[in-house]
Amino acid sequence: MRKKVNEEHVYVLADETEELDPEVVWKTNPNPWASWSDDKGFMDNKNFVKPPDLTNKKDPNFGKNKHSFRKELKWKLVIAIMLFGAVWAMFHYDTSYTLKGQALVKEALSDEIDFAAAAAWYKDTFAGAPSFIPIFKDNSESAIGADGTVKLPIVAPLEGGxxxxxxxxxxxxxxxxxxxxxxxxxxxxxxxxxxxxxxxxxxxxxxxxxxxxxxxxxxxxxxxxxxxxxxxxxxxxxxxxxxxxxxxxxxxxxxxxxxxxxxxxxxxxxxx
CATH class of the missing domain: 2.70.70.10 (Glucose Permease (Domain IIA))
Incomplete structure (x- = not known):
C-alpha cells in the first residue's frame, strides 16, 4: 500500500502485512542526509531515495543453529553406536587383536588413577607461575588423597571435667x-x-x-x-x-x- 503523507514532497512506503524497520531503512539508504532540508525541515522529493524492499528478505542464519545442532547430534549418535558395536564385538570374538583390546578396556575400567603422577605432571608442566600474584604463591605442597569421609567436630561433654x-x-x-x-x-x-x-x-x-x-x-x-x-x-x-x-x-x-x-x-x- 502507498500512503500519501505530503502531496508535494514525500511518500511513505508501507507493506500491509509487515512494517519496515526504520534502522534497516536508514542503514541501507546510500545517502540519508542528502534528502533533509535544513531550511524547510522536510524531505526533498528530488533527493528522496527509495529504501530497498526487505519484505521478502530472510535472515541467512535463520534456522542454521538448529540444523547444525541436529546434524552434530546425529553424528555423535552414529559414532557412539559404532564404538559400542566395536566393544561388543571385541568381547564376543577371541582373536589376537580382540584379546589385546579386551585387556586394555579391562585395565581402564579396573585400575585406579595415579593421582600422584598426575600431580607431578601438573607441577612439571605449569611450574613457574607468576609468584607476584597472590593466588600463584610458590608453595610447593605434595598432593593429598581424599578418603571421601566428612570429619565432624568432637568436643568434651563436660568442659574442664x-x-x-x-x-x-x-x-x-x-x-x-x-x-x-x-x-x-x-x-x-x-x-x-x-x-x-x-x-x-x-x-x-x-x-x-x-x-x-x-x-x-x-x-x-x-x-x-x-x-x-x-x-x-x-x-x-x-x-x-x-x-x-x-x-x-x-x-x-x-x-x-x-x-x-x-x-x-x-x-x-x-x-x-
Whole structure:
C-alpha cells in the first residue's frame, strides 16, 4: 500500500502485512542526509531515495543453529553406536587383536588413577607461575588423597571435667567431676534417641545417636534441656548436672558405644 503523507514532497512506503524497520531503512539508504532540508525541515522529493524492499528478505542464519545442532547430534549418535558395536564385538570374538583390546578396556575400567603422577605432571608442566600474584604463591605442597569421609567436630561433654573413675573400673563408661549444676553439652552431632525420667539416685539419662553407628550416653543429669528426636550439634547444651551438697562435686556418667560395643571414651573424646 502507498500512503500519501505530503502531496508535494514525500511518500511513505508501507507493506500491509509487515512494517519496515526504520534502522534497516536508514542503514541501507546510500545517502540519508542528502534528502533533509535544513531550511524547510522536510524531505526533498528530488533527493528522496527509495529504501530497498526487505519484505521478502530472510535472515541467512535463520534456522542454521538448529540444523547444525541436529546434524552434530546425529553424528555423535552414529559414532557412539559404532564404538559400542566395536566393544561388543571385541568381547564376543577371541582373536589376537580382540584379546589385546579386551585387556586394555579391562585395565581402564579396573585400575585406579595415579593421582600422584598426575600431580607431578601438573607441577612439571605449569611450574613457574607468576609468584607476584597472590593466588600463584610458590608453595610447593605434595598432593593429598581424599578418603571421601566428612570429619565432624568432637568436643568434651563436660568442659574442664576431672576424670574420677576410668573405663577400666566401670567397664562401660567413665565418670567426670564438675561443678554443681554445671552445663553438659553433646559430644558430637546427632539425634536424641532416648531420654529417661529423673531418678533421685541416678538422675536423668540421655542417649544420642551419631554417625558411623556411634551412640553417646550422658547419665546422672539433674536437668535435661532436650527432647527425644531433637537434632543437636557438637557443643550444644543438652542438660545440667545434679545439684551438689556442700563442697562435693557433681558427677557425670559418660559412655560411648560403637557398633553396640562399649569402648573407652578417652580414646575418642578429647577429655582432659
Amino acid at each position: 576431672s576424670l574420677v573413675r576410668t573405663f577400666a573400673e566401670l567397664l562401660n563408661g567413665i565418670e567426670l567431676a564438675g561443678g554443681s549444676e554445671e552445663q553438659v553439652v553433646a559430644a558430637e552431632t546427632g539425634r536424641v534417641l532416648l531420654l529417661t525420667d529423673k531418678d533421685d539416685n541416678k538422675g536423668t539419662t540421655i542417649l544420642i545417636q551419631h554417625a558411623n553407628q556411634r551412640v553417646t550416653v550422658y547419665g546422672l543429669l539433674g536437668k535435661a534441656e532436650v527432647s527425644v528426636n531433637d537434632w543437636v550439634e557438637a557443643g550444644d547444651p543438652i542438660g545440667r548436672l545434679l545439684k551438689a551438697e556442700g563442697s562435693q562435686p557433681s558427677l557425670l556418667y559418660f559412655a560411648v558405644k560403637q557398633n553396640d560395643q562399649y569402648i573407652d571414651p578417652v580414646g575418642v573424646i578429647p577429655i582432659d
